[in-house]
Amino acid sequence: MIYPKIPLAQTVIELCRAKGVKHIVISPGSRNAPLTIGFSNNDNFKCYSVVDERCAAFFALGIAQKLQEPTAVVCTSGSALLNYYPAVAEAFYSDIPLLVISADRPKHLIGVGDGQTINQPNVFENHILYSANLKQDLEEDTLEEKEELPIFKSLENKLETLLGLKQSIQEFNEIEINKAINISIAKKGPVHINVPFNEPLYDMVEELSVKPEVVEPPAEHLDVDESIMQDCISKWNNAKRKLVLVGVNQPNQIEQEWLAILAKDKSVLVFTETTSNIHHDSFFPSIDKIIAPLNTEEFKDLQPEILLTFGGLIVSKKIKAFLRTYKPKEHWHIDTKKANDTFFCLSKFIETSPNYFFSKFLNEVSTVESSYQPIWERVKQHRRAKHSEYLERIEFSDFSAFSQVLKTIPDNTVLQLSNSSTVRYVQLFNLNKTLEVYCNRGTSGIDGSTSTAIGFASASKKQTTLITGDLSFLYDSNGLWNTHIPNNFRIIVINNQGGGIFRILPGHKNTDNFDAYFETKHNLTAEHLCNMYGFDYSKALNEDELKHSLETFYTSSSQPKLLEIFTPKNLNDEILLNYFKYIK
Structure with a gap:
């Protein structure tokens, strides 16, 4: 087997393997080359290449959401790491085990104007369960890490001290890696392992030079006083x-x-x-x-x-x-x-x-x-009857589109929802009880919904459907830049040409200020993105077209599919607000 030559990289990889981390989402870079070499050449890991770090982190979050076990994201040094933050925050508040592994420059290159360097230790301080800031390996033939070494009186003392420091650093790193992964497993949340590497980064060996100690996570405590x-x-x-x-x-x-x-x-x-x-x-x-x-x-x-x-x-x-x-x-x-x-x-x-x-x-x-x-119970039955009556009376809109869409999702499949108006509309309907439903409700942001759903779908044997709004979809359109999307993955975009939820909230509507800064009005569609990323694209402008499109939307295909539903933005808020009056 091929391993990176750097002992610290070997230690990280071996402890991930020993603790059952199986899925590794890697974004390209040079400083993380030792980790990329080690993970991608080891059959114990399934590796994914996702270029955009923000999408990569949400993609990994989706895998972890499905499997409920730590899933790793690996990036190079510098601002690459900061792009993980939205997904880290989501994992923190949603109790999802996300394992962030970042490569870093050596200490002596931080803060001196070297490229791709930021202060990486503890960068997620307010939204992380644990930060393991590892120490760089010492090399016997150099004394680069001068801050680690005292002044020596003899070569013999120098070598003895160097060997002792190497052992001490190895033990420290093993303890920190064990602790970080164990916390992610036991407490179900994100942890960060920051790994400093010095060049050369691409050297490989065929034998391990370390045998790290594996510390098991604590047993779950369930008893109630x-x-x-x-x-x-x-x-x-x-x-x-x-x-x-x-x-x-x-x-x-x-x-x-x-x-x-x-x-x-x-x-x-x-x-x-x-x-x-x-x-x-x-x-x-x-x-x-x-x-x-x-x-x-x-x-x-x-x-x-x-x-x-x-x-x-x-x-x-x-x-x-x-x-x-x-x-x-x-x-x-x-x-x-x-x-x-x-x-x-x-x-x-x-x-x-x-x-x-x-x-x-x-x-x-x-x-x-x-x-x-x-x-x-009598109130519930009354509301349901009035709900059905209302649907018979209204024009084509967000409300009627959600009603049609939710009736057609196949049994025993997965439904992923984006945030804002999408999840709130779906809450008004009685769903098929065989569906598994997921949504990034930790931070409730519109970012990352598509990437999360794709990550989930890649780890699931069940068909996954994402229902999303136009802004959420466009915001995370880089999520489609991914070669791991299964052919049975489906996206339904409700396109009301802007942030429709703001029309329901208090405030002045139909002004230039509102259109530009709240609703963020636009005329964009998903069609060209689908052409670029290899999705089968269809659209619906009214109830009949939607019914026709849904008849074949879930059938087997050689590529994933996206259905874009265009609704009248000037009617949607009125129809929703009148709904609550009608069902009383």
Whole structure:
């Protein structure tokens, strides 16, 4: 096998292999050549070449999102590393194990005007679980690293000290690499390993010169203190209005038997977001459809005594506003890692997995007689009927386009959503329960949605469909500059010629200032990008064209496909705002 000659590069690669890191996303560069040589010549790794570092990081994030295991991104020194930051922040807030490995210049070349140098150690300080700043290897035939060496009195002492320093540096680097990868595995988040290399960078050998020690990650701790559990059981059994709110959640994380117990209890409402990936006929998806038309008295009727939350960040601004105004007496959040006080009333952080908690909790609680669920079940059925009526009345628009698109996505496939208006529209519809739904809700940015979806698709055997807005798609168009896109990947672009969500928000519309700086009006399309990157392109300008396009959109093909749906930007906001009035 071929290895880089530099021992530090060998150490990084061998510890990645030992810890089960399998996917390596590499952006081209010279300073990272030792890492590129090592990873790409080792059959234990699947390597991907993605030129644009921002896209590369989101592509890796998509792989990690699918596999739930550390996925590495490798770049050269300098500003290349900074392009990873949006994906690092997303991984930090979405609990996705992203392993950032950056090559760096030696210390003596930093801050002296050398090319491609910035201050790389701790560059992600506010959005990283751990930063491992490695030390450069010392070479026996040079004393370049003078800051590491004392003044020697004899050659013998000099060599002994040099060998001791080499051993000390190797041990330090092994500890730091082990710690970084273990934290990414155990705590599900991004870590950064900064690796300084001196030239020559391209020398190769056929035998390893290091055998790094492998430190296993700590075992997961799930137990809940008995006094906390008993307090929860007692309060739950005495409450007649309990609201369970589920945010971003991986598919198949919660056993169906626990969901069935929650569904049977008439004192419990389970509100689920589109990204929750949990379903039951008695649960309440499409939260905004339920609560947007409520008045003050109805909000008081909905106000829970206990709010139990699990999963990641919440999309619905309306549920956040409701629970911040009509606070529950108790708010419990279940998570292995962190508890956000989203509603400013957090009373218990139950530090375990939701599945483990329910396995211990739900067998001990009693079913409470209550009218809470039946009352709101009638509201849900009323809203659904009015929703269907409204769709029959409206013109072709964003709203009707989403309705048509969501009905046609094939069973047992993956749906990736971009942020802003896309995920919010989808929240208004009851989705096919066989779909797996993902969205970058950690930072909720429009950047990187396409690259993330492509990364996910490359690691998944299931067909993946991305629904995205025009601005999000154009913003991340370099994501299509990727040779790893599967032929069954599909993109649907809702093109309303700008940032349509700003037409729904308060403010003056239809002014030059609004068009230029808020809506960012444009006349661009995806057609030429599809021609350049080898996508099968089709478009729809009305309901009939959309129906016709969707009939063959998911069939097998020799290249990925993109469908661009053009909607009337001056009608979309009016139709959406009138929807909430109509369904009341």
